[in-house]
Ligand SMILES: Cc1ncc(C[n+]2csc(CCOP(=O)(O)OP(=O)(O)O)c2C)c(N)n1
């Protein structure tokens with residue numbers, strides 16, 4: 001394929017732009033709305049060029065009113081439009097949490113299925129750029145907690161594009177969590193009709209000794225750890241759930257039953273976190289296969305600090321994942 | 334399109350609120366902030382400062398005029414663009430720079446950074462990163478003043494963009510309802526990131542937000558430090574004596590992009606040039622010299638002193654030790670407990 005070379009060098013950022021461009025072209029009910037997404041082309045330039053291509057009726061700059069325009073998106077979706085709302089970062093979703101949790105997630109159920117809310121709310125999250133405690137959240141767990149929402153966390157350019165397209169075509173509210181640290185990451189992407197269904201994990205690396213379940217940017221540190229461990233003769237199987245709600249428990253359980261060891265990695269806090277939840281489900285479904293307790297790897301249980309050295313020590317790294325794998329294998333030996 | 338500059342008054346009379354000593358102090362403080370922030374930009378480019386760095390260069394008159402119109406014990410909250418508030422309140426340039434460098438000796442021991450300075454001793458109650466988020470905090474600080482029957486006044490500095498957060502209306506309503514001494518100081522630099530006020534606000538006369546609550550509101554020239562100082566003095570007097578909130582909208586302009594990572598390509602060049610021509614430091618210097626309130630030699634001495642203070646602050650920050658990693662879990666709680674039972678791979682311990 002002649003497009004292959006170009007496809008290989010597509011960034012996660014451009015993959016998202018492509019998905020939106022293609023869906024805007026495909027469906028006149030799709031529109032984009034968010035702070036500084038038009039003239040300014042997005043804080044992270046994910047909407048670059050789209051205002052020029054689709055005009056201000058479909059690429060809409062908002063005031064700094066997150067509760068307001070997320071709520072507007074929900075209302076427009078109730079009327080059958082397909083809003084793609086950009087929140088500048090996940091940290092500002094907190095301002096709109098009432099709309100997301102009390103309205104977007106509840107409306108279909110509470111009103112007996114009379115209306116659905118085909119809404120996507122996209123936002124980057126994650127830490128590592130010294131943005132301090134208020135700008136460094138990883139809230140996968142918060143959203144995954146809520147029935148009525150779907151939650152996608154792409155880790156590759158291919159998934160960024162394909163999952164976003166699935167999200168836009170989905171009839172329910174989707175929280176689409178991008179990773180700020182991955183925007184520049186390059187890789188192949190699919191074409192206009194290549195979708196990835198929700199609830200289907202990807203095995204990023206196969207191995208027989210330990211299953212490492214990781215989401216979003218953590219997939220990449222898990223793969224780094226797997227490389228290090230391979231040199232020690234330890235083969236990890238890295239499972240990327242891709243969506244945390246729905247969660248592909250079948251793929252996870254299948255892997256754990258083969259490796260008998262499990263480590264779960266997420267960038268959020270350890271208490272009541274995503275890793276805790278996945279670990280619990282592994283215990284429930286794989287207890288008899290486990291040779292050792294599941295290990296979690298998370299950010300430290302503190303607000304994320306500014307100072308570079310402190311921030312780095314608060315965040316999960318490949319060496320933490322490797323240590324957790326070694327620890328679980330040592331227990332199981 | 335950005336606001337036209339309000340007509341510049343030919344300020345040939347010293348306003349009653351500002352005596353010569355105060356005027357000299359205002360100039361020195363504005364110049365200190367300018368010098369500090371220009372250097373901070375350089376240090377950011379050198380990689381000594383990380384994260385986001387938002388500069389208030391161009392906005393010094395609004396910052397200094399408001400802070401210096403208050404008593405040193407009147408509480409203030411601000412945004413992420415708050416180096417100026419800290420310095421105007423008298424925070425040590427060393428401690429501010431060290432915080433930007435993420436060092437142990439910084440105002441917040443490296444936990445905060447540029448966006449989150451606080452100097453509790455000087456009643457500067459902090460810079461906050463979520464737009465609009467600090468507005469109700471000032472209402473709470475005003476509530477505490479009122480509760481204790483003190484005669485202070487709380488001031489919150491927020492941007493034009495923040496006026497579109499619902500929390501502003503909620504805050505104004507409570508402040509008026511409960512007669513709280515709060516100054517809602519809107520530093521209208523005419524843009525929230527790349528969005529001009531008229532693209533974000535249905536009515537660009539932002540003082541009208543206060544009208545709905547019966548809060549008196551005044552729109553002033555935020556490039557004129559004397560006008561700002563006068564307006565905030567009057568507002569503080571009103572708030573203190575009448576137990577009543579006030580809103581001030583100071584029209585100003587930031588010379589740089591939103592933060593160091595904004596190349597600032599969307600604001601028109603001629604607009605930038607027009608506002609640069611009204612530089613608050615240059616204007617004020619002309620007034621001070623014209624009025625015979627300072628001599629050129631005295632101004633040169635102020636400049637030298639500020640330059641030396643900023644050089645010293647950078648040297649201090651550079652020489653300061655990094656934050657010890659044992660400080661990671663410090664100050665999460667006043668009275669922490671240890672919980673080593675969770676079995677996770679990454680449980681930080683509090684340093685002893
Ligand atoms: C709730 C929230 N939404 C978005 C942002 C991102 N953001 C940071 S500053 C800013 C613009 C704020 O403009 P304004 O209030 O005018 O203050 P200025 O930066 O001009 O001083 C935006 C959108 C944020 N920090 N918080």
Ligand SMILES: [Mg+2]
Pocket residue numbers: 492493494520521522523524525526
């Ligand atoms: Mg502004």
